[in-house]
Amino acid sequence: xxxxxxxxxxxxxxxxxxxxxxxxxxxxxxxxxxxxxxxxxxxxxxxxxxxxxxxxxxxxxxxxxxxxxxxxxxxxxxxxxxxxxxxxxxxxxxxxxxxxxxxxxxxxxxxxxxxxxxxxxxxxxxxxxxxxxxxxxxxxxxxxxxxxxxxxxxxxxxxxxxxxxxxxxxxxxxxxxxxxxxxxxxxxxxxxxx
Amino acid sequence: xxxxxxxxxxxxxxxxxxxxxxxxxxxxxxxxxxxxxxxxxxxxxxxxxxxxxxxxxxxxxxxxxxxxxxxxxxxxxxxxxxxxxxxxxxxxxxxxxxxxxxxxxxxxxxxxxxxxxxxxxxxxxxxxxxxxxxxxxxxxxxxxxxxxxxxxxxxxxxxxxxxxxxxxxxxxxxxxxxxxxxxxxxxxxxxxxxxxxxxxxxxxxxxxx
Amino acid sequence: xxxxxxxxxxxxxxxxxxxxxxxxxxxxxxxxxxxxxxxxxxxxxxxxxxxxxxxxxxxxxxxxxxxxxxxxxxxxxxxxxxxxxxxxxxxxxxxxxxxxxxxxxxxxxxxxxxxxxxxxxxxxxxxxxxxxxxxxxxxxxxxxxxxxxxxxxxxxxxxxxxxxxxxxxxxxxxxxxxxxxxxxxxxxxxxxxxxxxxxxxxxxxxxxxxxxxxxxxxxxxxxxxxxxxxxxxxxxxxxxxxxxxxxxxxxxxxxxxxxxxxxxxxxxxxxxxxxxxxxxxxxxxxxxxxxxxxxxxxxxxxxxxxxxxxxxxxxxxxxx
Numbered sequence: 001x002x003x004x005x006x007x008x009x010x011x012x013x014x015x016x017x018x019x020x021x022x023x024x025x026x027x028x029x030x031x032x033x034x035x036x037x038x039x040x041x042x043x044x045x046x047x048x049x050x051x052x053x054x055x056x057x058x059x060x061x062x063x064x065x066x067x068x069x070x071x072x073x074x075x076x077x078x079x080x081x082x083x084x085x086x087x088x089x090x091x092x093x094x095x096x097x098x099x100x101x102x103x104x105x106x107x108x109x110x111x112x113x114x115x116x117x118x119x120x121x122x123x124x125x126x127x128x129x130x131x132x133x134x135x136x137x138x139x140x141x142x143x144x145x146x147x148x149x150x151x152x153x154x155x156x157x158x159x160x161x162x163x164x165x166x167x168x169x170x171x172x173x174x175x176x177x178x179x180x181x182x183x184x185x186x187x188x189x190x191x192x193x194x
Numbered sequence: 195x196x197x198x199x200x201x202x203x204x205x206x207x208x209x210x211x212x213x214x215x216x217x218x219x220x221x222x223x224x225x226x227x228x229x230x231x232x233x234x235x236x237x238x239x240x241x242x243x244x245x246x247x248x249x250x251x252x253x254x255x256x257x258x259x260x261x262x263x264x265x266x267x268x269x270x271x272x273x274x275x276x277x278x279x280x281x282x283x284x285x286x287x288x289x290x291x292x293x294x295x296x297x298x299x300x301x302x303x304x305x306x307x308x309x310x311x312x313x314x315x316x317x318x319x320x321x322x323x324x325x326x327x328x329x330x331x332x333x334x335x336x337x338x339x340x341x342x343x344x345x346x347x348x349x350x351x352x353x354x355x356x357x358x359x360x361x362x363x364x365x366x367x368x369x370x371x372x373x374x375x376x377x378x379x380x381x382x383x384x385x386x387x388x389x390x391x392x393x394x395x396x397x398x399x400x401x402x403x
Numbered sequence: 404x405x406x407x408x409x410x411x412x413x414x415x416x417x418x419x420x421x422x423x424x425x426x427x428x429x430x431x432x433x434x435x436x437x438x439x440x441x442x443x444x445x446x447x448x449x450x451x452x453x454x455x456x457x458x459x460x461x462x463x464x465x466x467x468x469x470x471x472x473x474x475x476x477x478x479x480x481x482x483x484x485x486x487x488x489x490x491x492x493x494x495x496x497x498x499x500x501x502x503x504x505x506x507x508x509x510x511x512x513x514x515x516x517x518x519x520x521x522x523x524x525x526x527x528x529x530x531x532x533x534x535x536x537x538x539x540x541x542x543x544x545x546x547x548x549x550x551x552x553x554x555x556x557x558x559x560x561x562x563x564x565x566x567x568x569x570x571x572x573x574x575x576x577x578x579x580x581x582x583x584x585x586x587x588x589x590x591x592x593x594x595x596x597x598x599x600x601x602x603x604x605x606x607x608x609x610x611x612x613x614x615x616x617x618x619x620x621x622x623x624x625x626x627x628x629x630x631x632x633x634x635x636x637x638x639x640x641x642x643x644x645x646x647x648x649x650x651x652x653x654x655x656x657x658x659x660x661x662x663x664x665x666x667x668x669x670x671x672x673x674x675x676x677x678x679x680x681x682x683x684x685x686x687x688x689x690x691x692x693x694x695x696x697x698x699x700x701x702x703x704x705x706x707x708x709x710x711x712x713x714x715x716x717x718x719x720x721x722x723x
Binding site: 058061062063065066069070073074076077080081084085087088089091 | 198202203206209213214217224
């Protein structure tokens with residue numbers, strides 16, 4: 001019962017993008033299309049789950065004073081592993097996400113969950129928290145990416161819904177990311193209150 | 195305290211080293227595959243490649259058995275949003291077979307159209323089959339015979355500039371074409387060689403300016 | 404009891420209303436609109452009429468169904484936003500793009516912030532810049548000015564003087580006099596410097612706006628381009644920059660919007676200088692040929708700061 005609650009907590013109640021407003025840099029930077037948003041979300045989810053498990057396992061070994069450096073080393077290691085694997089096996093996605101993969105290291109969601117959750121709970125719950133928060137992040141990024149891709153180019157997941165000439169390009173570019181995110185948060189908050 | 199941090203770092207380093215050894219090979223393969231795919235796209239049939247460097251540009255010369263079948267040249271120039279890197283395929287006569295854009299950061303919806311604008315057979319857009327040594331491949335605003343991308347003249351110019359430097363590298367290495375050097379005449383449109391030299395001078399001037 | 408109004412002295416009312424001021428601005432835009440109808444004809448009419456109607460309709464719909472406020476169409480601000488948006492668009496723009504521009508101007512630029520008086524940015528410019536970034540090709544294809552024009556979508560195209568100097572094209576620049584009266588490519592309302600100046604003088608005479616913002620913008624641009632001209636950085640005169648593009652329209656009508664410009668005179672002058680400098684920097688060194696609308700939006704964002712630090716002095720307040 002508690003397991004389910006932890007997952008739902010990350011997905012809805014403490015959704016990192018819509019509620020906690022964490023990790024805005026990759027949220028705005030990588031969501032130019034639905035597939036990019038989803039890939040970024042899944043990449044972050046992978047790092048989140050792995051680092052949460054490892055940190056909750058080593059939490060009793062690590063002295064309090066050096067816990068942040070230790071967490072960062074663990075996170076950075078997983079990010080580098082992920083980066084090399086992506087470059088080797090999915091080079092196309094690696095190229096589009098580019099700089100944002102190494103930047104997962106400094107994504108405050110990952111370190112935030114390590115501090116706030118993994119350092120206080122056992123490995124099983126930490127893994128579930130990683131899954132919940134990660135999927136919440138993935139969901140938000142995919143939604144934002146799909147919205148921007150649709151408004152900008154008339155496609156969702158490269159599936160054409162209306163001709164590209166009618167798309168408002170600004171949504172694919174940086175200013176459109178801010179506008180779309182703003183309205184998305186407004187809509188989600190309205191729905192949460194209703 | 196120090197021991198724990200060192201230990202964690204060491205373990206992390208060990209894992210990274212292991213993953214690196216496993217993935218180094220596929221990463222290299224992916225890169226080569228991308229380049230090979232681009233060469234395949236811009237050249238017609240060939241079964242042997244020789245790569246050398248002319249004017250600091252990689253020139254992949256293709257042979258069908260022992261006959262020269264053309265060359266794919268990588269070149270770059272500065273576009274509107276950063277470096278534009280292209281690969282152009284020339285047949286043995288110096289005519290353009292096809293091109294591929296390897297890297298670009300132009301404005302989406304405008305400059306990004308370079309990816310297929312110059313292959314589309316519409317008005318005077320296409321550069322396929324044209325010869326930079328004989329045709330004046332600059333945008334029509336500059337007196338050339340290629341239609342620039344609507345509202346993206348700067349990207350179009352940058353693309354054609356890269357194309358010119360690719361041709362220079364190709365011609366400089368291939369005696370079959372008549373790209374003689376030394377002529378400095380500035381009379382426009384007299385011969386193919388002259389128009390080539392004008393463009394050369396122009397691009398040199400552009401660099402100096 | 405609701406009819407009782409509590410307010411400090413003096414209790415005189417000048418008769419000044421939002422509606423009165425908006426109407427003055429609309430009257431001041433008439434000369435420029437006539438010039439535009441002369442050069443761009445049918446297209447100018449279709450685009451501006453679409454923009455006005457769409458802005459009013461969107462304002463009504465959003466207030467009625469989303470915000471559930473009383474409608475404020477009667478204050479003419481939506482009509483003015485529509486007119487100014489139309490003035491900032493090329494006259495051969497397809498209707499559906501104009502409608503999207505109106506939706507963004509009213510929906511994103513004005514109503515998202517809470518309606519007239521709360522908006523941070525000039526709504527018409529929000530609409531224009533949104534369209535410029537979203538549909539760059541149609542937004543930068545300008546019709547050629549032809550007297551008594553009756554073409555719309557099929558209009559013959561021409562480059563604006565600013566894009567000509569940006570792209571170093573072979574086409575000749577229009578003569579200074581032609582640019583002054585408005586015989587050049589450009590947005591439908593921005594071409595005629597003389598007609599816009601007449602409107603500006605009307606606004607200053609009726610005290611709808613003060614001189615501070617337009618004069619400080621134009622002086623800054625003249626001085627800055629003068630220095631660049633003297634140093635051989637640019638080869639067009641300051642007069643060219645004053646007449647080209649949206650300079651006059653922006654300085655007189657867009658930057659002086661009450662809601663989005665500073666309140667005090669000193670704030671207005673700093674605001675104007677900022678717009679002038681940013682515009683010239685974008686025009687001369689930037690990627691876009693024209694920077695007026697970006698400059699105004701950027702300085703709109705600075706306005707709250709200027710209002711905080713440069714408050715108008717209260718009557719009777721002692722100097723420190």
